[in-house]
């Protein structure tokens with residue numbers, strides 16, 4: 291990717307969960323969005339890598355073709371950026387929504403590499419020695435070995 | 442190019458997944474000298490990367506981005522490492538259903554291979570060796586437990602999944618490779634067992650071509666990936682070449698080696714699609730067997746299973762962007778995910794593309810999609826029955842979130858097109874179909890190529906039809922029996938020589 295494309299990629303990928311929002315609101319400076327995207331592109335088929343690149347262009351220039359505003363996504367306020375992406379994810383055009391989803395997944399790969407963000411998500415069981423909650427009606431028995439979940 | 446690395450063995454096996462590793466295990470035990478060649482890395486005894494991104498980049502072929510061709514692509518997942526797809530799968534074990542066995546015997550003439558008692562013996566042996574047991578209650582966790590509750594409430598025939606992971610600790614991360622090596626995938630079971638019995642393994646060895654002389658397979662050629670160098674190699678096979686590169690790469694290798702008739706035709710898949718539910722109480726998908734509970738409804742053409750996802754994939758699956766999505770991201774312990782695997786009937790083709798990668802043409806039939814829609818609707822109903830407060834059906838053209846059980850009707854009755862479904866397939870078959878009659882099959886009832894002597898195909902490619910159940914156990918058992926025949930033939934060859 292060229293330098294401006296890397297910048298666009300960062301702008302777009304950091305806009306799914308913009309800073310200052312409620313819930314999980316990472317500091318974009320702490321998340322290596324572009325690194326994750328590049329790893330994914332390198333490991334993918336040439337066609338899929340091209341698709342990701344196309345997705346970056348499509349989403350970065352979305353204000354132009356969805357709002358008619360002459361700017362890239364960077365030129366919008368954080369909440370507006372997320373709104374544009376949400377709109378793309380709901381697009382009636384199959385290619386648009388699927389490419390945006392592809393980028394959202396790439397953004398998630400980057401977000402959950404950051405241990406604090408992963409911890410904030412409450413995905414992993416609270417404490418290794420406490421064990422998980424059992425489904426109601428299911429007898430609870432702890433496994434012998436720690437239930438630490440994915441590290 | 443002159444080969445810079447050469448080797449020789451009685452049998453050269455290409456690929457170390459369910460088929461290749463089982464073949465190597467049986468042939469080595471029979472006293473044959475076996476060389477296993479595997480394109481992917483050997484991660485036995487190596488800690489797999491903890492991060493999902495790096496783990497998938499290392500172990501999943503093309504990061505899961507190989508898809509069917511055309512305007513509505515469907516991802517086709519496969520492992521690319523020692524152990525093949527078994528090294529990233531969930532360890533689900535199902536025997537070949539009897540109706541499928543009969544169909545293969547009656548319509549495809551495979552009675553010689555699939556004699557019922559012999560098959561039973563192979564299944565029992567594999568189940569013993571791979572420590573197959575039903576998922577215990579203690580390893581249900583919330584994701585499996587909720588499906589058990591839903592099945593009980595709706596009177597569905599649910600049951601714990603049998604898996605080859607007796608020592609499973611419920612870390613719910615089979616996709617990244619089992620950190621405790623509990624799951625008996627081929628990299629921790631039949632590959633090392635074959636090596637103990639004298640087989641050799643060469644990883645990062647991609648076979649490009651089968652060498653055929655005088656109508657007989659005599660070895661293979663390919664390239665070794667030695668870090669930054671690619672080294673050409675040749676491996677000679679004194680008795681046989683066994684191709685087990687999986688349903689997408691076996692036909693490519695066969696075609697590149699001059700076999701054409703029927704090769705790559707009859708591609709079939711057993712695709713899945715998932716439904717997510719949100720609960721007010723914690724579910725904690727991160728604990729429990731990755732896939733520990735199922736509702737098999739083969740008579741309706743599908744099977745429902747739990748499927749725990751890593752947080753990256755779960756988060757991407759939740760709807761929207763911005764505030765709504767961000768709120769959901771701090772409560773990832775509240776979600777359950779289950780999937781529907783549908784026995785699609787469509788037939789497709791696999792051919793080499795310009796880059797040498799497989800080009801898969803495959804279009805599901807309307808009936809396939811109708812069954813998928815029915816299965817997804819039932820999953821939504823089950824989620825509500827288990828107490829979900831929101832359900833995400835994952836279908837285009839419908840509300841992203843259902844918050845009342847009555848809305849399941851929308852899913853059941855919607856008029857959907859192929860573009861509205863998110864399908865993904867990891868059970869792939871049929872591209873080197875077995876048929877006793879040369880006019881209809883690539884291999885015969887002993888899995889010998891009809892057109893080239895001493896060439897065998899022993900992987901999912903030989904399956905004539907979609908099973909409608911998880912296939913690895915059937916692949917292993919069918920290959921087990923064929924490998925026993927090959928060993929017997931090779932013994933006879935040796936005696937004659």
Ligand SMILES: Cc1cc2nc3c(=O)[nH]c(=O)nc-3n(C[C@H](O)[C@H](O)[C@H](O)COP(=O)(O)OP(=O)(O)OC[C@H]3O[C@@H](n4cnc5c(N)ncnc54)[C@H](O)[C@@H]3O)c2cc1C
Pocket residue numbers: 455456457458459460461478479480481518519520521522523524525526527529530531532533534535616646647648649685686687688690691694867868869899900901902911912913914916
């Ligand atoms: C994510 C996932 C989950 C799954 N879960 C289950 C489950 O729980 N239960 C179940 O029954 N099934 C499951 N499956 C399916 C099952 O794993 C496969 O059907 C089975 O492993 C196929 O066996 P195979 O021998 O045909 O191919 P594979 O197991 O895919 O092995 C083929 C091997 O050949 C190698 N290879 C390919 N081309 C070459 C070449 N040119 N030279 C050298 N080597 C080559 C590949 O790298 C690979 O290692 C799952 C699959 C996936 C991907």
Ligand code: SF4
Pocket residue numbers: 532606608609610611612613614615616618619620621622623624729730731
């Ligand atoms: S659920 Fe976890 S411990 Fe169990 S087999 Fe899978 S990865 Fe291993």
